[in-house]
Amino acid sequence: MTPSGHPTSKIACRGLWKLYGEDPVARLSARGIDLAASDPSAIRAAAAELGVIVAAADVSFTVETGESFVVMGLSGSGKSTVVRCLSRLIEPTAGRVELDGESLLDMSERALIEVRRRRMGMVFQHFGLFAHQTVLENVAFPLKVQGLPKAEQHRRARETIELVGLKGREDSYPWELSGGQQQRVGFARSLAVGPDLWFLDEPFSALDPLIRKQMQTEFLALKKMLRKTVVFITHDFLEAVYLGDRIAIMREGSIVQIGTPAALILHPADDYVRQFTRDVPRSMVLTAGDLAEPIEGAAPSDGHAAIGAETTLADILASVSIHAPTMLVTDATGRPVGRLTAKRLAAALESGEAKP
Ligand SMILES: Nc1ncnc2c1ncn2[C@@H]1O[C@H](COP(=O)(O)OP(=O)(O)OP(=O)(O)O)[C@@H](O)[C@H]1O
Ligand SMILES: [Mg+2]
Structure with a gap:
């Protein structure tokens, strides 16, 4: 919320499409299909005939500043694709992405790299740590990329390591840490530059259930303290309910429903959504x-x-x-x-x- 009480959008996408296959836009266009104008069902039908994979289909949503927005759906439903399009780690085939009201797709490569380096933090499912670097070096890496002096890199890395509860393990290597500890290093690395937008792609799914629960609680505490805008991917609806202010449910590249956990439980749009809400301790x-x-x-x-x-x-x-x-x-x-x-x-x- 702004001081005047109006919500402000941190990141938004409009009519986002991601198609995989050989030159999909030209081949669709030859059939009279325009991704920006044609009916989504006609686009899907033509894509299916051409053997084009529709990873994201006409996806639109807005994440407000300070909000925890969860993208949830079965494996292959397009969650990672959509979230990677938000940072342009994947180039969308069509549509718009806006960060603080500014078009991300119109940004130069250079401006985009700066945005990713300074304003976005990312955590991945399989930790993605550098195996031959210590915890301190892993966390300091994005600061090194920013070109900060070494002493400053290490000072800020140590601070962030303490924040995620790993003080004392700065000189350990990833292989000397448990799964939960490795993911804490992943968190620290993503937070080191002080991003205001935090993307997390199934960060807990490689952890066993007890550690997972503990990490979820720690994540919530950290999120509250740091006041980040969060886009969180999961295929676990209970995790989505626990962590999300709002949840977007995806199926086959499309968003089926967006709502608060209560709204999805009380008014599921269809049986696909209902199937997720069924086991929630209401x-x-x-x-x-x-x-x-x-x-x-x-x-x-x-x-x-x-x-x-x-x-x-x-x-x-x-x-x-x-x-x-x-x-x-x-x-x-x-x-x-x-x-x-x-x-x-x-x-x-x-x-x-x-x-x-
Ligand atoms: N590089 C690629 N080439 C072709 N198809 C791809 C590519 N990347 C993703 N896809 C397809 O796009 C669809 C969406 O994939 P995506 O990785 O976004 O799913 P997801 O919801 O993140 O799944 P998971 O929960 O398994 O991570 C899938 O059908 C996938 O096979
Ligand atoms: Mg994924």
């Missing part, structure tokens, strides 16, 4: 505010238990008498924002979707 995710129905007329002043909009269903169940048929949902100032009936609460816990 009592831990959904809140009174998510389920509240509007109050018609004046809010009742008595006879209703009042609960805060942020209260999770699990907490409501623990604290409110099951005999209270209707609860009044209030915002942080105590103002009523809606009502929640026990029936609606029970239905949400059962199916997870909002019944009309």
Whole structure:
């Protein structure tokens, strides 16, 4: 949010396409297909006939400053492709990408390299560390590339290493570290230059479940402290719910639905989305505010238990008498924002979707 309270877009893409194959644009064009103008389904059909792989299809979304935006979908759905297009590590076939309102695709190669070096940090699934360099050298690498004096490189690298909890391991080599520790080095390296946009492509999927949970918690703490804008890829919906302010669900190169975790659980767009939301412990995710129905007329002043909009269903169940048929949902100032009936609460816990 800006000081005036308006959200500002950090990074956005519009009508983004990535096609793989021999000269796809010219061959599609020969069939009268224009990626910027033709109907997406006609583009897909023509691509399929030509044997062109559609890795990203007409993808559009905006990530606000300070937001954690998760891109989620099955393997091969186009997550890495889209996120790499956002930094132009992959050149989009068509569409627009805007960083702080400026077109990334119109930038010179030189300007782009500067943007990547100073404003973007990236973490990859398989750590991508230099095996023959120490932790300190790995983390200092992007600072070296920036041309900082060696003493400054090391000072800042040490600071970042401490930030991710690896103080004391500066002189270790990657092979002397556990998987979780190696990924911490990956985090430190991506953060060393102080980027304001942080891309993470399945950073925890190579870790075992316990370490993964711990790293997720540490990531959230770090993110909160550093106030980065985050674009995070995962194929684990629970991880997406835990880490994301909003989640974009991808299938076969397209975005199927974008929404808050609660919105996806309560109003899945189709069975593909529903299949991911099914196993979410909804009592831990959904809140009174998510389920509240509007109050018609004046809010009742008595006879209703009042609960805060942020209260999770699990907490409501623990604290409110099951005999209270209707609860009044209030915002942080105590103002009523809606009502929640026990029936609606029970239905949400059962199916997870909002019944009309
Ligand atoms: N260089 C390439 N040449 C041809 N096809 C490619 C290339 N890179 C990716 N693809 C295809 O594009 C599609 C999307 O791939 P992408 O790597 O974006 O998927 P993903 O959602 O990140 O999957 P995963 O979860 O397995 O990492 C896949 O069908 C993939 O095979
Ligand atoms: Mg991927």
